[in-house]
Amino acid sequence: MTQKHPTALSVNLNKIALIRNSREGNFPDVIEHAKICIQAGADGITVHPRPDQRHIRPSDVTALAALVNPMPSVEFNIEGNPFAEPIGDFPGFLELVEQAKPDQCTLVPDNNQQLTSDHGFDLKQSGEQLKPIIKRLQDKGIRVSLFMDPDPEQIALAKEVGADRIELYTGPYAAAYPEQGQAFRDQLEQHKAAALCAAELGLGLNAGHDLNLDNLPAYREIKDLLEVSIGHALTVDALHQGIIPAVKAYKAICQG
Numbered sequence: 001m002t003q004k005h006p007t008a009l010s011v012n013l014n015k016i017a018l019i020r021n022s023r024e025g026n027f028p029d030v031i032e033h034a035k036i037c038i039q040a041g042a043d044g045i046t047v048h049p050r051p052d053q054r055h056i057r058p059s060d061v062t063a064l065a066a067l068v069n070p071m072p073s074v075e076f077n078i079e080g081n082p083f084a085e086p087i088g089d090f091p092g093f094l095e096l097v098e099q100a101k102p103d104q105c106t107l108v109p110d111n112n113q114q115l116t117s118d119h120g121f122d123l124k125q126s127g128e129q130l131k132p133i134i135k136r137l138q139d140k141g142i143r144v145s146l147f148m149d150p151d152p153e154q155i156a157l158a159k160e161v162g163a164d165r166i167e168l169y170t171g172p173y174a175a176a177y178p179e180q181g182q183a184f185r186d187q188l189e190q191h192k193a194a195a196l197c198a199a200e201l202g203l204g205l206n207a208g209h210d211l212n213l214d215n216l217p218a219y220r221e222i223k224d225l226l227e228v229s230i231g232h233a234l235t236v237d238a239l240h241q242g243i244i245p246a247v248k249a250y251k252a253i254c255q256g
C-alpha cells in the first residue's frame, strides 16, 4: 500500500561541489544551485563535508547555513563522520556543525578515506561514544539522525543512545532493485520491518543512498518515511533533463 503522507526531499549538493572543485574559481556555484533546488520544490538541502574537502568545503557549509537557516520551510541537513578531527582549515565535523546550526545532523560511520558511506552504525561498538555527541548537538537545538542498516536490534540501540531519527542506508536496496527478484523483495521487506521498528520506538525515519527515479517509487511504500536525501542520481538526471525538471520529478514521487 502506498503511503499517503508526503516525504520531504532533501537535495544533496556534494556533486555540484565536486564539479566546482575540479577547476579554480566558483563554477558551478553551490549556493546558486541550492537556491535553484529550493525554488524547484526541494524541502531541504544536504551536504556531507569531509576533512579532505573533496566536495563540500567548510565555507560552503557556512554560506548554506546563511541561506537556508532563515527559511522556516526548508531544512538544512549536514551529514558526516562525527569523529572527523580538525585538519588544515577543516575545523572538525562537530565544530563545523555547531557553527552552522543546521536543522538536522546525520551522523555517519564513514572514515576519512572512504569513497562514500556504505554501511550503518554498529551501535554495540560505538553507541557509548555517540551518546555524548548526540546530546551535545541536541543541546544546540539540532535534531540528530543516525545512519543505520535495516537491523531492528541496532535500531533499538539508536533509541537507547538518544537519536531523534534514523536514516536507513538504501544502497543494498538500490542494488537489488533492477533485477526485481527475491533479493529486491527481501530488501523491501527488511526496510519495511525496520521502519515499523523505528515507528514503535518513536524514532523518525529518513532514508538515503543510491535512490533514483526508478527505485524511489517502490521505496515510498514504506510507512512514515519523513525524508529522503538524494544527490548522485539527481545530479545525473539534471545533466539529462536540467536541474529544475529533475528536482520536480523527485519531488513528484515524494508527494505521490
Ligand code: PXP
Pocket (backbone or CB within 6 Å): 012, 014, 048, 079, 106, 108, 116, 117, 147, 167, 207, 208, 209, 210, 211, 229, 230, 231, 232, 233
Ligand atoms: N545519505 C548519506 C549518509 C550519504 O553519505 C549520501 C551520499 O553523500 C546520501 C545519503 C545520498 O546518496 P546519493 O548521493 O547516492 O543519493
